[in-house]
Amino acid sequence: MTVTHAPNIAPVAALIGDPARAAMLMALMGGRALTMSELGAVAGLGKATASAHLRQLLQGGLITTRSAGRHKYVTLAGPRVAALIEALMGAAADLSPAPPRIRTGPRDPAMRMARLCYDHLAGARGVQIFDHLTGAGHLAHTGDGLSLTVTGTAFLTRLGVALPDPRPRHTPLCRACLDWSERTSHLAGPVARALLLALEGKRWLIRTPGTRALTVTPAGAAALDRIFPASPLRSPLDDAARNP
Amino acid sequence: MTVTHAPNIAPVAALIGDPARAAMLMALMGGRALTMSELGAVAGLGKATASAHLRQLLQGGLITTRSAGRHKYVTLAGPRVAALIEALMGAAADLSPAPPRIRTGPRDPAMRMARLCYDHLAGARGVQIFDHLTGAGHLAHTGDGLSLTVTGTAFLTRLGVALPDPRPRHTPLCRACLDWSERTSHLAGPVARALLLALEGKRWLIRTPGTRALTVTPAGAAALDRIFPASPLRSPLDDAARNP
DNA sequence: GTCATGGTTCGATGATGAACGAACCATAGC
DNA sequence: GCTATGGTTCGTTCATCATCGAACCATGAC
Numbered sequence: 110m111t112v113t114h115a116p117n118i119a120p121v122a123a124l125i126g127d128p129a130r131a132a133m134l135m136a137l138m139g140g141r142a143l144t145m146s147e148l149g150a151v152a153g154l155g156k157a158t159a160s161a162h163l164r165q166l167l168q169g170g171l172i173t174t175r176s177a178g179r180h181k182y183v184t185l186a187g188p189r190v191a192a193l194i195e196a197l198m199g200a201a202a203d204l205s206p207a208p209p210r211i212r213t214g215p216r217d218p219a220m221r222m223a224r225l226c227y228d229h230l231a232g233a234r235g236v237q238i239f240d241h242l243t244g245a246g247h248l249a250h251t252g253d254g255l256s257l258t259v260t261g262t263a264f265l266t267r268l269g270v271a272l273p274d275p276r277p278r279h280t281p282l283c284r285a286c287l288d289w290s291e292r293t294s295h296l297a298g299p300v301a302r303a304l305l306l307a308l309e310g311k312r313w314l315i316r317t318p319g320t321r322a323l324t325v326t327p328a329g330a331a332a333l334d335r336i337f338p339a340s341p342l343r344s345p346l347d348d349a350a351r352n353p
Numbered sequence: 354m355t356v357t358h359a360p361n362i363a364p365v366a367a368l369i370g371d372p373a374r375a376a377m378l379m380a381l382m383g384g385r386a387l388t389m390s391e392l393g394a395v396a397g398l399g400k401a402t403a404s405a406h407l408r409q410l411l412q413g414g415l416i417t418t419r420s421a422g423r424h425k426y427v428t429l430a431g432p433r434v435a436a437l438i439e440a441l442m443g444a445a446a447d448l449s450p451a452p453p454r455i456r457t458g459p460r461d462p463a464m465r466m467a468r469l470c471y472d473h474l475a476g477a478r479g480v481q482i483f484d485h486l487t488g489a490g491h492l493a494h495t496g497d498g499l500s501l502t503v504t505g506t507a508f509l510t511r512l513g514v515a516l517p518d519p520r521p522r523h524t525p526l527c528r529a530c531l532d533w534s535e536r537t538s539h540l541a542g543p544v545a546r547a548l549l550l551a552l553e554g555k556r557w558l559i560r561t562p563g564t565r566a567l568t569v570t571p572a573g574a575a576a577l578d579r580i581f582p583a584s585p586l587r588s589p590l591d592d593a594a595r596n597p
Numbered sequence: 598g599t600c601a602t603g604g605t606t607c608g609a610t611g612a613t614g615a616a617c618g619a620a621c622c623a624t625a626g627c
Numbered sequence: 628g629c630t631a632t633g634g635t636t637c638g639t640t641c642a643t644c645a646t647c648g649a650a651c652c653a654t655g656a657c
Contacts, residue, residue: 115464116445116533118438119375126367127645135359145604158646160605170448179603179654189447194362196440201360203433204414220359243494250487250538285529285538289360294494294529294538371615389634402616404635423624423633 124169125197129154130162134171134185134194139321140228142175142182188297191227192286199289221290223314223323228302230314231288234325234333235295238304239285241337242296248283255283257300265300268336270307273299368413369441373398374406378415378429378438383565384469386419386426432541435471436530443533465534467558467567472546474558475532478569478577479539482548483529485581486540492527499527501544509544512580514551517543 125131129152136143136151149159163183166172171190175182185191223234230238242248247261257265257272265272273282286297296304308314313329325333369375373396380387380395393403407427410416415434419426429435467478474482486492491505501509501516509516517526530541540548552558557573569577 115379116442117375118379118441118445119370119372121445121448122366122368122375122441123370124366126363126370128363129645131361131363131366135362146602154645155647156604157606157648161645164605181604186448189444193440193444196437197362197366198360200433200437201362201365204365204430240494250484373615390632398615399617400634401618401636405615408635425634 121169121171121193124165124171125194127162128152129158130166133159133162133166133183137172137183137185138191138194138225138227140185140225142184144180144182148183185227188227188229188284188286192284192297195226195231195286195289202289219322219324220320223325224321225305225316225323226286226288226295226297226321228305229286229295229297230301230305230308230323231286231295232290232323234314234323236288237333237339238337239295240339244339248296255281255285255296255298257283265304268304268307269311270300270303272303365413365415365437368409368415369438371406372396373402374410377403377406377410377427381416381427381429382435382438382469382471384429384472386428388424388426392427429471432471432473432528432530436528436541439470439475439530439533446533463566463568464564467569468565469549469560469567470530470532470539470541470565472549473530473539473541474545474549474552474567475530475539476534476567478558478567480532481577481583482581483539484583488583492540499525499529499540499542501527509548512548512551513555514544514547516547 125134132152133148136148145159145163146156148163149156152159152162154162163172163174167174171186172183173186175184185194221232223230223232225231226235229235239248242261242264245260245264247258247264248255249258249261262272275282282298283296283300284298285294286301288295295301305314308329309316311329311332313326313332314323315326316323369378376396377392380392389403389407390400392407393400396403396406398406407416407418411418415430416427417430419428429438465476467474467476469475470479473479483492486505486508489504489508491502491508492499493502493505506516519526526542527540527544528542529538530545532539539545549558552573553560555573555576557570557576558567559570560567
């Protein structure tokens with residue numbers, strides 16, 4: 110019996126399956142556009158090889174490129190690709206047996222706390238925000254994804270977030286992105302991007318050039334805990350689990 | 354600069370990147386355990402080759418095997434692997450340009466309507482249920498994933514769902530799984546599995562041997578629409594988008 | 598104009614790994 | 628005991644593809 114028609118996952122997976130290409134994609138998860146030579150450097154390749162890899166990623170639709178002068182800037186093709194990479198990171202973290210047990214310096218906790226996921230906030234802080242928004246009814250599941258409710262729109266506007274134009278779009282304004290370190294969803298999409306920009310503008314989060322990790326300033330930590338407190342709604346099953 | 358420590362996604366992706374292995378994994382998405390020869394057949398391989406591929410998948414942690422007599426039964430390693438495959442299907446459906454445009458017979462719509470995703474319900478009906486549960490406050494985001502609320506527990510129990518023991522577990526009872534055809538979340542995890550069994554028990558959904566597609570009986574369609582109506586909560590942004 | 602630099606293209610080389618046939622092992626049925 | 632069948636292991640063959648050096652093109656600086 111032939112298998113019923115379904116998307117061809119093998120080519121995409123194979124594209125990510127090469128260590129060099131995977132390293133490049135991971136580097137692009139920082140959200141910044143990188144030049145071809147920079148990407149070749151992170152993968153430890155010569156120019157020729159890097160160019161070949163990037164051409165494949167481009168043909169596969171995983172990245173986009175923009176030429177500026179004699180430089181060529183590369184970015185991930187979009188949030189959906191970023192979500193896929195995060196999903197893979199989650200699976201890989203589960204499956205690979207021992208290696209992640211090595212202590213990896215003080216930067217790793219920072220990554221778990223707050224980091225860039227392409228163009229939005231991920232990590233414990235990202236999840237905290239997502240949980241608060243849903244718990245407070247600012248975010249609702251609708252037919253085609255997530256959207257802000259009236260109160261959510263007001264809430265974020267009051268916070269100083271420059272919300273994108275809600276006019277009809279092909280891509281939803283809000284999406285859920287699976288957080289690989291926290292194993293839950295955080296907010297993604299244009300709204301999440303705007304939110305991140307606002308938080309950076311207030312100097313609550315600071316981007317560091319070298320890493321995807323974001324540093325949470327003391328003022329930021331206090332503000333986030335005040336503005337996005339843990340949702341009062343807690344599952345009774347969880348409580349039952351604590352005192353059985 | 355060396356990349357900050359992060360999970361190694363390349364090996365996992367490479368494992369799925371081979372067409373033969375991808376075909377096997379897709380076949381396993383039906384949730385049933387398949388024998389080695391069956392898997393070899395769906396991929397069109399000889400015994401020797403199939404065996405080699407399965408050994409790799411096993412070492413990679415993507416599948417589990419159980420020996421019964423002279424047969425060896427293969428299943429996906431768990432829900433998290435299934436979620437990864439679904440994520441890949443979603444991305445692949447986006448990226449591959451033309452191919453999915455071919456009309457693919459009457460079974461494809463059925464797949465989009467209701468299908469198995471490893472051990473739970475996916476497709477439009479799965480999303481419908483998920484949306485209703487969240488909209489009605491039966492499902493809440495908590496620190497570590499999703500959980501049933503008090504009303505949710507009562508709701509499902511009243512429906513005849515044999516809910517699993519809520520005692521502390523390493524894996525959450527509810528998870529969100531990204532639906533590749535609907536592009537939104539549907540419910541996954543032990544609770545979703547129990548729910549599917551209940552719906553099958555009522556003969557609202559019927560499993561067909563050859564496919565992952567589930568047939569929704571007329572009685573089932575009526576019952577599902579009555580019990581899991583579309584959430585009354587609809588995003589104001591969506592409304593604004595309709596009459597700008 | 599010249600020069601340096603970012604990027605692409607072209608072959609050639611080399612290694613990885615997918616595929617198969619054949620021999621082998623183990624279980625089930627007789 | 629014998630035989631059929633499901634799976635594994637072993638060598639071999641063959642393609643694919645990552646990698647590199649070198650030549651080449653284009654842009655920017657001078």
